[in-house]
Amino acid sequence: MFSKILLPIDLESTEFSDRALELALKGAHQSGTQLHLLAVTPGHSTPVVAACFQQAAVRKATRDAEKQLETYALQHLPKHIEATLTVLDGDPAEQVLSHARNIDADLMILAAHNRAWMDEGLLGSTSSRLVERARCSVVVLRREQSGGAMATALSG
Numbered sequence: 001m002f003s004k005i006l007l008p009i010d011l012e013s014t015e016f017s018d019r020a021l022e023l024a025l026k027g028a029h030q031s032g033t034q035l036h037l038l039a040v041t042p043g044h045s046t047p048v049v050a051a052c053f054q055q056a057a058v059r060k061a062t063r064d065a066e067k068q069l070e071t072y073a074l075q076h077l078p079k080h081i082e083a084t085l086t087v088l089d090g091d092p093a094e095q096v097l098s099h100a101r102n103i104d105a106d107l108m109i110l111a112a113h114n115r116a117w118m119d120e121g122l123l124g125s126t127s128s129r130l131v132e133r134a135r136c137s138v139v140v141l142r143r144e145q146s147g148g149a150m151a152t153a154l155s156g
Contacts, residue, residue: 093129
């Protein structure tokens with residue numbers, strides 16, 4: 001049904017991505033489905049931030065993120081599932097949207113954080129930007145207030 005599934009991974013809170021990965025793996029078992037894991041580092045390349053960091057520190061942060069994503073994939077992906085791992089730098093929503101277009105993703109699965117400071121009726125700002133601007137279908141998994149089951153929202 002879906003040929004390219006994009007799974008953005010928040011390396012700061014990978015536990016939020018576990019259920020999204022579980023759902024993505026169900027789709028990836030279909031013949032010919034490509035799974036893409038994406039992590040986005042926080043905008044070291046923007047001029048204001050770049051002025052505060054030496055290039056060596058930025059390269060190290062990128063390498064560290066690549067290692068974290070690789071470790072996550074090794075720990076969570078079954079051996080028979082191949083995935084493309086990508087780390088990009090910048091605004092998370094913009095980078096995820098751009099990457100989804102570049103790989104021609106037809107499904108994006110992500111977990112919303114539901115931070116305590118947000119109104120409970122809202123998805124996180126990154127999640128809502130992805131839902132409203134993505135060209136592909138988007139599944140957002142959101143942890144309910146009780147901490148129990150996940151609810152889903154779909155667009156596309």
